[in-house]
Amino acid sequence: MESKILNFPDAMKLAQVLSKYLEPDKIKTFSELEMIELLLSKIIPEDYAKIILAITNLSLIEFSKLSQVDKIATLIKEFRENKIYTLIGTYKEIGF
């Protein structure tokens, strides 16, 4: 599946959602899996849907049909492609 690379406005909208759950200082020592586990443990369904639609090329129904392992693997891959660690830090540094 081809990765969805975000342009700037879409990346900032995603960062706006992610920054509610992930703090740049706290996650910088986390692995990608730990970061996603932390996110999934706290996220509300509405924000979960926003993240899936923003970062994957799949619909919510298509994503929900994936196995748990595939869901995590997809999120890890898309987070890595879109440099999410750096994105949240950049969002905060800009001052949004």
Added chain:
Amino acid sequence: MENEAITILGKPITFKRLTLRGWSQLENLKKSMDDAVLGKDFDKYYICLVQFIETSMSPFREIEWKVVPWYEAITAYSEAVKLNLPTLEFPILASTKAENKKLPWEYDGRQWYFWLHILASNYGWDEYKIGDTDIDTALGLYQEILLEEQLDKEWTYSLSEIAFPYNSSTKKSEYKPLDRPEWMLPISPKQLPVIKMRKEMMPVGNIIDMTEKPKKDIHGI
């Protein structure tokens, strides 16, 4: 100044250091970006960011900004900003007081007219000469203009009565200097000098070392 080369969508992009006219446009865009940050307007911020990059680009390249990855856009913006910063540490830029209040006479695009007025009225330069001035030269001259204005004000002030207010306790008129802007005040030392004091001048008394646990004396206290 050297052109900094980065890539956007696989194509190399180079920037140039702008002269005063172009730099004024960049400063206007920065203000618009600050307003967009306050209003959390991502689209407006991006539009200004793109304009910033395109203004600094040399040569100009057509780019499909909707598909540019966010990290490439930010990297390009950072390079453009870095290239168009003053290279000298002007004290006038080191003010700690952030003035965010918008003045009634401010408007988008005022920056250029501000510089045009300041340099034309002080040196008699024409629009083209001012437009081609380097950023460092403009800021350096601006500081010198303000310095001379302040010193002239202090001289005129010192010739007036209000510079010597009457002190009722000393029954004398004492000189009260005119306030200086923050960038003209003396720089406080980062490390204060160590002053040795005579032993007789030190305060007397028992010194209790609180780093160790107090030992019980024979009376159990």
